[in-house]
Amino acid sequence: MDRRFDKAIEVLKRGKRFLVVSHVGPEGDAIGSLLGLTLALRGLGKDATAYLEDRIPDLFKFLPGARTVVHTLEGLGPFDATFAVDCGQKDRLGRDFVNLKDPGCVVNIDHHATNDCFGDINIVEPGASAAGELVYDFCKAASLEITRDIAVNLYVAIHTDTGSFRYSSATPEAFIKAGELVRLGAEPWDVSRRVYENYPAKRYRLLAMVLSTLDVIEMKGDGRIATLSVTLDMFRKAGAEKDVADGFVNYARGIEGVEVGALFRECGALEYKVSLRSKGGVDVAEVSRTFGGGGHRNAAGFTMKGGLEEIKARVIDAVRGRLTNGQKV
Numbered sequence: 001m002d003r004r005f006d007k008a009i010e011v012l013k014r015g016k017r018f019l020v021v022s023h024v025g026p027e028g029d030a031i032g033s034l035l036g037l038t039l040a041l042r043g044l045g046k047d048a049t050a051y052l053e054d055r056i057p058d059l060f061k062f063l064p065g066a067r068t069v070v071h072t073l074e075g076l077g078p079f080d081a082t083f084a085v086d087c088g089q090k091d092r093l094g095r096d097f098v099n100l101k102d103p104g105c106v107v108n109i110d111h112h113a114t115n116d117c118f119g120d121i122n123i124v125e126p127g128a129s130a131a132g133e134l135v136y137d138f139c140k141a142a143s144l145e146i147t148r149d150i151a152v153n154l155y156v157a158i159h160t161d162t163g164s165f166r167y168s169s170a171t172p173e174a175f176i177k178a179g180e181l182v183r184l185g186a187e188p189w190d191v192s193r194r195v196y197e198n199y200p201a202k203r204y205r206l207l208a209m210v211l212s213t214l215d216v217i218e219m220k221g222d223g224r225i226a227t228l229s230v231t232l233d234m235f236r237k238a239g240a241e242k243d244v245a246d247g248f249v250n251y252a253r254g255i256e257g258v259e260v261g262a263l264f265r266e267c268g269a270l271e272y273k274v275s276l277r278s279k280g281g282v283d284v285a286e287v288s289r290t291f292g293g294g295g296h297r298n299a300a301g302f303t304m305k306g307g308l309e310e311i312k313a314r315v316i317d318a319v320r321g322r323l324t325n326g327q328k329v
């Protein structure tokens, strides 16, 4: 880890113009890590551009620096180096980044076990609860000042990716770093209030429609899989953007006896984004990898072409195979 940090610090020292990027469909860790690192670079007097292909969900717009994020790279560059955070595959960093001719040295800072090490320097630690933890480590290693604004971003990254410190990823290190970030100015209740007590009413209207699609499938005594689906028509009826459905998949996993929850989100003509959540007995990152996606053991996803029923059947089959392969704990 230290040698890779040393190389990244060298890149930091040598460069002036940096790009910071994260994945499409950004959530708390992607946005918090992106903004935390961007603000740290700016604090050093560097020119740092933060790019996300997709909009920032309303719930995360309060994060310091959020308004400075750009959604196109047209006319920008060249960059001395690019920091990619919380992303396992280059193609998930957005079209403009993939097409960018001069990203400079690419530093890949991530915690996905499925990361394919697309960077020139790869700081990939699956043991980290969030990319935000690694950005914290990097700031420490590079002696970058963690201001209150940076602390809020990195705290949100760790808080959201550990499911509010409920997941097995909530290691002593995650608690220690989160504690330090609170000492540096992140306020737990202020963050909770803004992220978890601030949903638009349309989220509940959408949820009502989504819950009516619930299907719980028995798996021959080996646990169950529960599925939910959300269609473009439901988004239209609720007047909601696609990110308003973030987290709905947890309602499927949260059912007694269910090992794996799945959410199928229609994203175009015969195209679905599939989100999988496991209680631990099935490695859904492995399942997702077989469909061209990735993620973590307990939270993973992919995009698939086809009709809803066909995709559902294929995913259920893949999970069934894993449940009966003796992988259940």
Ligand code: 5GP
Binding pocket: 023, 025, 088, 089, 092, 112, 114, 274, 275, 276, 292, 293, 294, 295, 296, 299, 300, 301, 302, 303
């Ligand atoms: P979500 O279901 O919330 O979109 O994503 C859960 C986890 O799976 C995240 O860690 C995310 O990065 C990963 N993931 C989701 N969709 C994809 C995908 O299409 N490809 C890859 N490689 N990972 C994904």
Ligand code: MN
Binding pocket: 029, 030, 086, 111, 129, 130, 131, 161
């Ligand atoms: Mn993450």
